[in-house]
Amino acid sequence: MFNFKGMAAAALAIALMSGSALADEWTKIRVGTEGAYKPFNYIDSDGKLQGFDVEIAQALCDEMKAECTFVAQDWDGIIPALLAKKYDVIIASMSITEERMKQVDFTDKYYNTPARFMAKKGGAITDTSPAGLKGKVLGAQSSTTHSSYLEDNYKDSEIKLYATQDEANADLAAGRVDAVLADSVVTLDWLGSDAGSCCEHIGENYNDEKWFGKGAGMAVRKEDTALKDKLNVALKAILENGKYKEINDKYFPFPVY
Template sequence: MKRILAAAMIVAATFGIAEAKEWTKVRIGTEGAYPPFNYFDSDNQLQGFDVDIAKALCDEMKVECEFVAQDWEGIIPALIANKYDAIIASMSITPERQEKVDFTEKYYSTPPALIAPSDSELSATDPGTLEGKTIGAQASTTHATFLEDVYKNSTIKLYGTQDEANLDLASGRLDAVAADSVVLSEWLKTDDGACCKMVGPMENDPQYFGDGAGIAVRKGEDDLREMFNKAIAAIRENGTYEKIEAKYFDFSVY
């Protein structure tokens, strides 16, 4: 019997079966280039809806919260490489990403949209209307994948950040830009965005845009994922979520 127990302990150690980790500090990865959800202010401090939600969740979980800024294209590889413990960066929950990481329940959901120069004749967002047009999007996003798969007769130009795509539109090098509707609406209110207009929402296909934005954690870290799920439910119940939402939006993003 002792030999059997010893062998079982060796197997458990080999295959990583262990007690759940006691989390006292959680490192949060975010982009810092996707206003109003995450961005750097004039003092080089991370701000935004994602950041405030992350802080509220850490408070609810009674853990120390540390933020790590990471370029979007490397954000999942850096999580897997243990650069941080979770991604809170407006990441849509999609089947492709679920092959690499685990997700919490959603913490917000907004549809995709298209913007164009103010003098553009575009009035619809379907692939036929955009045929022959050059459309910009941020690389490695659900919007980029959607455009490349569905808008086959358009030229798709990808950028490292959303701001780069928006500024190329303002400079007249693009016919349109696709992104999250809230992100685009906020940019249109800026001086740079005065050049352009909202064309309208795009098809919110769950195959591409998933079930909303969730928090990504490494595969198998179910304890941390469930801690976040309970905290999301708690801040929605106790009014904290609503206060943060009202700080950035005059409508519900859930």
């Protein structure tokens, strides 16, 4: 019949584990990522996590001689789940912002790419200032720097927020939103695909530090300074020994650091 033993085990999966033994050494690290942010992190048709973030994380773990396991988590819940100790570090293209620093601590940046608007080809929209987009429908992924930027600055536009970047892209292609603000590199990948052939980047790059922060960092809980330091050391090491460049070149024809 059914696997009742497994079910009982699942029921008891509110598992109490002793964290202190691992915490000091950090030989076992659980990495949280999203899995819907191609090419930085995504799940392939084999159900496996792939992408720049994932490979960087793996390189860092190798550097630290730590055993890493990956946990996929929806974006809206990614910080609450870190605080609840579901994993120890978020490596998911998360921008280092003031707002988030209230909740978590960040390592140094591991890449920095600006945000840019996308719209349908054909030049219907050229002015991406708040005045130019007045009355338009704008999209972004929720809980991102992009959504905060839109909400705070584009008060005269209708703003739609999506659980994943994929969904925002799909609605741009369908014409449900007039423009989408997102990371310029992430969208480059999509714009190059069949589905994204409808659309193009418009306007300038956005990198105002108040909203977009200092680039993407790895988020850890405030008390885990030892882990943060270890990650920073390892990051420096892979930047110097060429491992970072190797991964960079695999994904992008230009440096993203």
